[in-house]
Amino acid sequence: MHYPGIDISKKSFTVSILDEEGEAITKPFTYPCNRKGIEKLVDKISSLKLEKDKVMIGIEATGNLWENLYSFLVG
Numbered sequence: 268m269h270y271p272g273i274d275i276s277k278k279s280f281t282v283s284i285l286d287e288e289g290e291a292i293t294k295p296f297t298y299p300c301n302r303k304g305i306e307k308l309v310d311k312i313s314s315l316k317l318e319k320d321k322v323m324i325g326i327e328a329t330g331n332l333w334e335n336l337y338s339f340l341v342g
Contacts, residue, residue, distance in 0.1 A: 269317045273308075275300065275328035275336060282308060284315070300332070305339045 269292065271284045283295040296311065298304030312322070324340065326333045 269315075269322050270325060271312065271322065272325045273327065273336065275326065275332045277332065280304065280308075280336065282311075284312075300335070302339075305336055308336075309340075 268287045269284055270286075271282055274281045277300065279297050279299050281295055281297045283291060284293050286292050292315070293311075298307045326337060
């Protein structure tokens, strides 16, 4: 399993990806909270060649800031 953790703020989101032992497999990276930033996230995760059914994404955000990212990822 791999666990991307996403912390969302008003203008950007930061991602850290851990393996099942809790070790980071990438350095944390930050993208803007817009469609281009979300597409970069998808590209980054795809470039790591992780098995889709072995990835569990955690999202932390204040208020409703998570909704756009969530809708894009599940849609």
